[in-house]
Amino acid sequence: MxxxxxxxxxxxxMHPTVIAEMTRVMGEYFGNPSSIHGFGRMAHEQLESARQIIADSLKVHPHEIIFNSGGTEGDNTAIIETAMSREDEGKHLITTAIEHPAVMQTMAYLETQGFEVTYLPVDKQGNISIEELKSALREETTLVSIMFGNNEIGNLMPIKEIGNLLRAHTAYFHSDAVQAYGNQEIYPHELGIDLLSVSAHKINGPKGVGFLFKSDKVKLPSLLHGGEQEEKRRPGTENLAGIMGMKTAVERLTxxxxxxxxxxxxxxxxxxxxxxxxxxxxxxxxxxxxxxxxxxxxxxxxxxxxxxxxxxxxxxxxxxxxxxxxxxxxxxxxxxxxxxxxxxxxxxxxxxxxxxxxxxxxxxxxxxxxxxxxxxxx
CATH class of the missing domain: 3.90.1150.10 (Aspartate Aminotransferase, domain 1)
Structure with a gap:
């Protein structure tokens, strides 16, 4: 059967072309992208070609793409580092009651650290109210984290309206776009999104790899500490084969x-x-x-x-x-x-x-x- x-x-x-590309990279580009010798430079060129293709898909600058292990790491980095680095400005965060656990549990953790979180309610169709978001915003609000599309019911959130609302506010706008990236046109600069999480395994790419878009206007410390990879924003030797597999999956999303x-x-x-x-x-x-x-x-x-x-x-x-x-x-x-x-x-x-x-x-x-x-x- x-x-x-x-x-x-x-x-x-995984799409067959993704598997083929990862196999090619594992065989030909085993060098560390951070090494200065020829093997490293060859690997680094592959890494940066992937960064350019992914940046082009979002109409953003290549250096605004931070490669990581996927959506959960992206959500944690965006939320925790924004909250911790801006706590002198305020300790109020806003999200929705229907976010992915990677956001919900991160917000719950921050509540144990003295932060206040407003969870916007939804109606019986699963939609939030822009008016309620507007009412929830305070001077001390430093982050609004609202998913692009819900992973259980599929609802698309009013991202453009939220972005427009927040242009006049100092809060960063983060969106978990893990479910939406593969089928929606997403251009963060046009939508007013400052931080965006994506995972490769939702778009026929490999598991354990993804990226965080971080706008130039956002100043965040690194969640992890160690080497100087990803312009010191995310240390650790890059998963080149996984990243190139993700790049190939992205190329298919015409x-x-x-x-x-x-x-x-x-x-x-x-x-x-x-x-x-x-x-x-x-x-x-x-x-x-x-x-x-x-x-x-x-x-x-x-x-x-x-x-x-x-x-x-x-x-x-x-x-x-x-x-x-x-x-x-x-x-x-x-x-x-x-x-x-x-x-x-x-x-x-x-x-x-x-x-x-x-x-x-x-x-x-x-x-x-x-x-x-x-x-x-x-």
Whole structure:
């Protein structure tokens, strides 16, 4: 029985061209990019070529790209170092109630260090209010951290409006763009974003590598201490093979490719919803149906326990999830759905996240629908 992977929001398979590029680099460029001899210079040239390509994808300067281990490190660096380095200016931070755990837990840590955090609420569609953000801003607010697109329900946040609001304020604006970078056009300077986190394994690149965009206007100390790599902003010998794999994944994200996958994912979503409608299955889309990331579909299947449904689908070699992979293996309910509906809502224990990506076909979606309907009806 063919395995069907519909959990691309958790991680994505590496594209064959990424694997080929990483294999090439591991074989040809083993030198340390910081070494001054020929082997090192060759590796350094590869490193900087990747930095340029990634910077071009965001329309930013190459030196504004800091290579790191991925989204969690990027979020921690942006949030902790902003808070700690600016605490003389104020100790108030703003985020939302539906951020990724890499942001939520970092904010919780800072609260133990004497910082005050405002968690903006969301409505039943998972959206925040710009007016509430405006009301929450204070003179002593030093950072606003709001994700570009939510990893569980897919909602796109009003990033442009937030950026415009903060242009007249001294607070830095950080955005976790891990889920959005692969399918949205993101130009930080135009949007007023000062810090942006991205992870390669969400865009068919390798795990354990990513980058943090840091605008020239932002002054941050290094979260780590050691060598002088990344212009002293992130010490440690760079993972050149991983970075070059990420570069290759980024090269695939052309405007034409983004348009193509958005249309394809919309067709998959329509196929699923039409099948459920035809089978008279009761469901509700969690999130804003008009303003979501194209690859995420979160469904409340009324009366169906999500953990049991996941198990039965897994027995059919079909992978979906209930939410963030960073909370997998726990019994904790989704904090995103709790923020939307309240802690007692049935949707919290009756929702699944379906996420599309490389290799998914209409035929696979058809079999998924047939199995899902069969399981629900039983």
């Amino acid at each position: 063919e395995k069907i992977y519909l959990d691309h929001a958790a991680t994505t398979p 405007p034409e490719e983004r348009t193509k996958i958005k249309l394809q994912y919309k067709e998959f979503e329509t196929q699923i919803l039409s099948s459920l409608d035809a089978a008279n299955i009761s469901y509700r889309i969690n999130g804003d149906d008009e303003n979501r990331l194209p690859h995420i579909l979160n469904l409340h299947l009324k009366g169906i326990a999500s953990d049991l449904l996941l198990m039965k689908l897994d027995l059919k070699n079909i992978a979906v999830s209930t939410g963030s992979a960073c909370t997998a293996g726990t019994v904790d309910p989704s904090h995103v759905l709790e923020a939307m509906y309240g802690k007692e809502a049935s949707a919290i224990k009756e929702s699944i996240r379906i996420s599309f990506g490389l290799g998914v076909t209409a035929e696979q979606i058809e079999r998924f629908c047939n199995e899902l309907i069969s399981i629900v009806k039983k």
